[in-house]
Amino acid sequence: MKKRVFVITGATGTGKTTVSDYLRDYYHMPKVITHTTRPPRKGEMNGVDYYFEDAASFEQNHYLEEVEYSGYRYGSSHEGLDAGFEKNPYITIVLDTKGAITYAQELGDEAVIVFLTVSEDEALIDRMTKRGDDTLMLQQRVDSPEYRRDLTLPKALQDVAHVIVNDDLETTKVKIDALVSEIIATD
Numbered sequence: 001m002k003k004r005v006f007v008i009t010g011a012t013g014t015g016k017t018t019v020s021d022y023l024r025d026y027y028h029m030p031k032v033i034t035h036t037t038r039p040p041r042k043g044e045m046n047g048v049d050y051y052f053e054d055a056a057s058f059e060q061n062h063y064l065e066e067v068e069y070s071g072y073r074y075g076s077s078h079e080g081l082d083a084g085f086e087k088n089p090y091i092t093i094v095l096d097t098k099g100a101i102t103y104a105q106e107l108g109d110e111a112v113i114v115f116l117t118v119s120e121d122e123a124l125i126d127r128m129t130k131r132g133d134d135t136l137m138l139q140q141r142v143d144s145p146e147y148r149r150d151l152t153l154p155k156a157l158q159d160v161a162h163v164i165v166n167d168d169l170e171t172t173k174v175k176i177d178a179l180v181s182e183i184i185a186t187d
């Protein structure tokens with residue numbers, strides 16, 4: 001079976017983590033835990049949601065790619081990918097669009113890029129508020145160039161990304177099921 005990493009990308013609040021968790025829980029795809037200098041949100045756990053780092057410890061890892069997003073650093077390590085592939089040929093990871101472009105360039109069709117979007121951008125603020133995001137952090141994020149950038153499918157991903165409008169989670173799961181079946185059929 002061919003190795004595949006399902007890269008879930010899109011703007012904050014579009015449901016990337018929710019979809020990645022679905023792939024993990026329903027299809028048993030290990031989820032690659034990435035590293036960040038952002039402080040944990042309420043309920044987030046080190047080693048589960050992220051490896052939470054400080055400026056010095058962030059430097060200790062070997063990254064396939066790393067980015068700055070809304071004032072914090074994020075990176076996905078080679079070790080994290082290798083650990084996932086040791087468990088299963090299909091794994092999943094959540095990245096911003098800059099990271100997704102790097103994965104598409106570095107891994108070719110081993111990376112299955114899924115770009116999530118919504119019909120109305122305002123729904124994203126509502127979702128982040130309901131998720132319990134800190135008000136100041138939310139405002140900082142919405143004002144960031146990365147947030148605005150990730151609302152639109154980047155040109156570099158136009159020919160490779162599977163675009164899913166995640167307005168309704170059940171409909172999204174059906175589309176994800178169809179995509180996984182399509183990939184399995186080709187491997």
Ligand SMILES: Nc1ncnc2c1ncn2[C@@H]1O[C@H](COP(=O)(O)OP(=O)(O)OP(=O)(O)O)[C@@H](O)[C@H]1O
Nearest residue numbers: 011012013014015016017018127131166167168169
């Ligand atoms: N289709 C949907 N309809 C309504 N709420 C949704 C839908 N999909 C996900 N959510 C909810 O929206 C919130 C944001 O989802 P999630 O955390 O998965 O987004 P994300 O893209 O990973 O965000 P971030 O990039 O900020 O980590 C969560 O509370 C999640 O339960």
Ligand SMILES: Nc1nc2c(ncn2[C@@H]2O[C@H](COP(=O)(O)O)[C@@H](O)[C@H]2O)c(=O)[nH]1
Nearest residue numbers: 034035067069074075076094095096098099
């Ligand atoms: N390119 C990368 N993007 C990453 C990585 N880990 C997470 N992310 C993305 O960053 C933003 C912000 O995440 P949040 O948890 O603070 O809301 C979001 O788009 C994530 O998908 C990574 O290692 N590389």
